[in-house]
Ligand SMILES: Nc1nc2c(ncn2[C@@H]2O[C@H](COP(=O)(O)OP(=O)(O)OP(=O)(O)O)[C@@H](O)[C@H]2O)c(=O)[nH]1
């Protein structure tokens with residue numbers, strides 16, 4: 001194949017990938033009106049659907065080699081590397097026509113970049129972010145982060161670590177890792193998972209994203225004896241196993257970056273092996289744009305599944321409430337009818353007007369009292385139906401098969417959604433308006449996105465590689 005042919009094939013593959021991404025975006029948009037009807041919190045808003053370009057996030061201990069890795073991949077000295085804690089900023093390194101540095105407010109203020117919703121973490125964070133545009137061969141971004149330090153973790157009442165850095169560092173890492181296409185977690189021989197902040201971040205921020213996690217034990221050239229390596233590796237596995245509760249840990253890449261000290265190791269022969277691993281890691285990082293397609297499709301699958309689960313529980317709660325509400329209103333109408341008929345009968349029989357008045361007043365009072373009683377009862381019913389225990393019963397009723405089969409994905413969707421579902425239902429009840437529900441045809445439409453359209457998109461995405 002000559003170069004023109006290969007360029008044409010590459011171009012057509014790119015446009016196929018673009019088509020898959022656009023189709024995902026259209027399908028996602030089609031979910032938003034239903035999401036809005038159900039309180040707007042089941043899936044993330046379309047204005048916060050991630051960055052325009054794919055990106056790789058680097059997190060880990062200070063001095064573990066994050067910035068050096070970026071310089072190595074980009075073959076340029078972009079980030080400052082040093083032995084003491086060096087970076088105190090989140091740096092987005094993006095490809096651009098020319099070299100240009102911008103500050104945090106510029107980065108966050110640019111709606112095209114996709115970092116706008118970082119604003120919620122406050123001005124201190126914004127002033128600890130920056131953008132470096134560099135003329136590079138990459139078609140994705142790299143996000144360098146401040147190294148984690150061994151300060152005691154300081155939690156506020158909501159459980160957020162706010163005081164050490166002046167902003168919620170784990171919250172920011174969670175925000176960035178949820179939207180990232182690859183998350184690289186760096187450790188080094190000195191601190192193989194023993195830094196308090198690293199464990200805190202791992203535990204609270206990186207759970208559920210292990211599919212895009214690349215764990216790296218860097219600076220392996222610093223092991224002078226095989227025992228040192230065994231001890232550090234064992235300690236890292238042990239620490240990780242506490243926060244990634246799976247039988248099969250994600251792979252750990254042991255590598256080293258070119259460095260003045262490389263040659264001093266007595267394990268110098270093994271360094272060639274470490275170089276292979278380093279190349280393998282770089283290869284993985286280069287896959288970020290392809291991972292973006294997978295992540296976008298996975299996100300669409302996840303959001304559609306979430307909306308189906310949300311809708312089914314929502315319908316269950318609303319229908320139970322509406323049933324009770326109808327029965328109350330029927331009873332009130334029945335009593336009004338009986339009162340009206342009694343009054344009419346007395347009137348027809350020309351009974352003493354005093355008695356008629358008494359019957360009329362009595363029936364109005366009793367219907368009023370019944371109405372008041374029902375309102376209190378319905379209010380209690382709303383509280384009961386939206387308690388977490390009742391929502392759990394609704395979940396078990398509406399997803400009996402999945403619960404029976406021990407479907408962990410559905411269980412995790414429920415775990416993630418129950419608190420937001422609870423507050424959305426409470427708000428809806430409090431608004432006092434007509435309670436919305438999801439029709440059978442809307443549910444079928446969602447199911448067909450899961451069963452037909454997403455598998456098709458996955459096939460298209462595979463073909464475009
Ligand atoms: N021996 C050795 N040194 C390395 C390796 N990778 C990085 N270094 C050195 O380790 C020091 C810290 O590297 P950085 O890249 O600044 O580490 P960092 O993770 O960005 O650190 P912070 O920005 O403080 O979080 C520098 O002096 C690097 O030259 C490696 O594989 N082997």
Ligand SMILES: [Mg+2]
Nearest residue numbers: 066067086087
């Ligand atoms: Mg750094």
